[in-house]
Amino acid sequence: MSARRIERVLVANRGEIAVRILRACRQLGLSTVAVVSEADQRSLAAQLADQVVEIGPAPARDSYLRIDRILDAARRTGADAIHPGYGFLAENAAFARACADAGIVFVGPSAEVIDAMGVKTQARARMQAAGVPVVPGALLPEGDEEGWRAVAAEVGYPLLVKAAAGGGGKGMRAVHDPSDLIEAIGAARREAQSAFGDATVYLERLLRQPRHVEVQVLGDAHGKVLHLGERDCSIQRRHQKVVEESPAPHLPVELRRRMQEAAVRAAQAVGYVGAGTVEMLLDASGSFYFLEMNTRLQVEHPVTELVTGIDIVQAQLRVAAGEPLGFEQEDVLTRGHALEVRLYAEDPAHGFLPQTGTLHVFEPPSGPGIRVDTGVVTGSEVTLHYDPMIAKICAWGSDREQARGRLVEALRETVVLGPTTNLEHLLAVLRHPAFASGAVHTGFLDEHLRDWDRQASLDARTEDVLWVAAAAILGGTVGAPTVGASNADANASSPVWAGLGPLRLVEESSSARAAAAPEER
């Protein structure tokens, strides 16, 4: 692939990752275009971009997943590259192909590589061929239950039934007892069909209390593939990551090296170009296995950036422009330790159900070693249309304990008034002695925090202070003198640049208007 000068990048995403990518583009002197749904017209991302194109109503399927409208926006604004972020169309091979056909650079690997790693059963096969160990597993043969039982017996119990076209923990069923096998397969197939449009499932051994360790890789278009160290993302709730860190704690030097080398081999096996992550499971015996490869930027990339000093998004843009990676593996050094937590509008007391509402006051933390990635500000709305992430809060320290202490303090200083958040739950995790000692594994929350109670996390004194403050305010003795007062106007303070708005608003195209015509719905 020859070098291709990129001058204008369209960011096909929203929220904190859109802000992240836009910043990297601006830092490189590139011109930027944000595509937004109607709900995101006044978002932070929209305010950072040079141009904004509205591509449809709030629901993702009517906006951020509309390949046609996104490509149309790129054509009309003269964007020569599209960065898909994570989620949405980031691992959609058809989108990558459509960009290529339109002569627009897709910031990511080729459609063929996305396909190769996207179908999990194929990815496993390619990895095995490349000498990368995979979790013991097998494809489910078509048709008969007898055949299924036989395959399951070979894979061994306990096992997982997983969707071949899936990922991110969706469409999975655990089976501990052979008598539950057939029903689990049926249920998993139905879920896979409904979630991914493909009922194909496969079986995989369920490892006991494994650690989730993933390696960040970076490949250029000239055949070089490097790794940027590993991350440990073992603390998960229902396969959703809660805490991520780099480097992985207590990893013997030799094991770390073998995992990193395996990841590079995996990426080389598919001729990987761009930033990607090879996810692995590490069991207590020190054996590791390929789980899946994510052919995109990951949510938790900041912890790698903090310990390596490498800007992964800038690297993605350079690689996409055909530049060779200007450094070697021995130049990648990690220093200190970084931890990240994801602050969500969700209620741990009610099954972590997503919450909605206005962020009446949102003040992220700051200070030495603190990094916050967010797409919202005070006054932003959290809606059900999108993932309710408020911010990613990271701390770097010269060692893990310093990073942990900094992150705990940062969370204590974080203010979110409005929707309920998981902040107290995150503090409970970080403060837990098992976490402090680095004893992380994927069953951590079940083992240590299953009975965690939000009320119990509030000491009596803090509880009293809150009640006293409430009484003082509601008793009419504090705040605006009028009845039913609110401090709404004062709380509507926006950052200085909020009044600027986007510099050029591009009108919705006639083809987008026609596509939205009521008779087509």
Next chain:
Amino acid sequence: MELLIRRGEQSSRVDVVREDGTLRITREGRSPVHVTVVDQDATSLLLDIDGRRHRVRWARRGDDLFLGIGGHAARFGRVDEDRFDEVDAGAGSPVVRAPMPGRVLEILVSAGQEVRAGQSVARVEAMKMEVALPSAIDGVVATVHVQVEQLVQPDEPLVTITPHASS
């Protein structure tokens, strides 16, 4: 002045009396506390409570008062006395409310039906997650306020139950 203040699903009676520049605040069942508002601005209060200082973040929107301190956040509000008999801290509310914004999937009871504490009365769905909502008390279903497919907001009443005399 006596206020009825709600916090989440609980309510408490609180007495607030102004006494030479401080407020004497007595929450039911507790000793009085003396508080002075040392400083305030649009989003924070500096309170002196019995000699110790605390900075509390606040935001007031209509009936809701949001407060935050040290990473903890809570939502308070004044309760309209007309609704007080619904809310009895500790005994369980006779009104089953939606815990989140979503869609009613199924109503599992009808008016006149006997229910026991813990028995599911409705199922609500949001963002592809489902939750079954239980009655907090033993009683008889008095009213079903919603229908299937209806979109509901947090705290919106779904089913009201008349408690049995003994509960």
